[in-house]
Amino acid sequence: MTSENLPGLGAADSTADLDTMGRPMPELVVPEPPEGPRRAIVVALCNQKGGVDKTTTTINLGAALTELGRRVLLVDFDPQGSASLGLGVHPHTLDRSIYNLLLSNEYDFDDVVLPTGVPGMDLMPANIDLSAAEVQLVGEVAREQTLKRVLDPVRERYDFILIDCAPSLGLLTINALTASDRVIIPLECEYFALRGVALLSDTINKVIDRLNPELRVLGVLATMFDGRTVHTREVLDRVLEVFGDEVFHTVVRRTIRFPETTVAGEPITTYDSGSPGAAAYRTLAKEVLIRCHEGAEEFFRPTRGTAPADRSAGVQQDRPGGTSGRVRHDEKITIYLSGEELLGLERARLLLRARHGVSVDRGRIVREAI
Helix, strand or coil: CCHHHCCCECCCCCCCCECCCCCECCCECCCCCCCCCCCCEEEEECCCCCCCCHHHHHHHHHHHHHHCCCCEEEEEECCCCHHHHHCCCCHHHCCCCHHHHHHCCCCCHHHHCEECCCCCEEEECCCCCHHHHHHHHHHCCCHHHHHHHHHHHHHHHCCEEEEEECCCCCHHHHHHHHHCCEEEEEEECCHHHHHHHHHHHHHHHHHHHHCCCCCEEEEEEEEEECCCCHHHHHHHHHHHHHHHHHEEEEEEECCCHHHHHHHHCCCHHHHCCCCHHHHHHHHHHHHHHHHHCCCCHHHHCCCCCCCCCCCCCCEEECCHHHCCCCEEECCCCCCCCCHHHHHHHHHHHHHHHHHHCCCCCHHHHHHHHC
């Protein structure tokens, strides 16, 4: 299924405008804000590589969603406190932060949450104290679900909860993925950032298998794009080749306006409302709403109850019925793959999941190929 088949994405004809990657840009028909009781969609913005615009995207996507009538909670889950600083809150001055909610029963949500200068958007701030939580949570029961227990009681207050993850794949990030419904992967248009996505994808798949079976990748967002350089254009082409329809039509270009907004302590939608950066995040907000809207779920949700494929001789199921999709092999072999081959392998897995609802590990694809 292509993006033109998604509800809210009008089919584009040959005369339609093209996006930065050369794909027809569909008409983005934004669903109306839901009536009645809310239940927030929790979205983690995750990439273990730093400097890929995770925080910039979290702040500006949240601000753009409020312009479309949604209530947003922004969760700063990075001990550096960058999201807090980007909204005018100085982390070192905080008496209470999300750290206190995670590890203490003395505070409740309303003691810690802060309003922002953006109407309709609240902030759950963080500071360096959060770095201690990763060590202290090691001995806790159900340590991976600590953030989920904090957020679940307040989901009825918001339409979206956006989690700005730390640039690592440690326990804090695992907590964020366990608490989330969807993941957005901001990806800098640079070769090293592209190589690291395979490891991130493996972590996401492990969380799906072991902790949060409802977690899905909402999309891959190309950031820090500079069309003047051949390298960024080549990386963007490779991103589209690997991830296909999971790549958002929106591409965020490199601009000095984003660092300026951090100093100003406000999103670009208010700092420079008419800038290309503000327009990009408003378009991204529309894409996110459409992909999250009821009716688009089948694109992202694998088919339940799919019968496992026949197994060859010498292969045993991990457990009766084979519902895990994993198999145990009597023989082990070592395969060495280049970076290009690994990216091609990741593309094959993502296509199988998106188009056919089949979740397959890399090892099985390699075994079938040989």
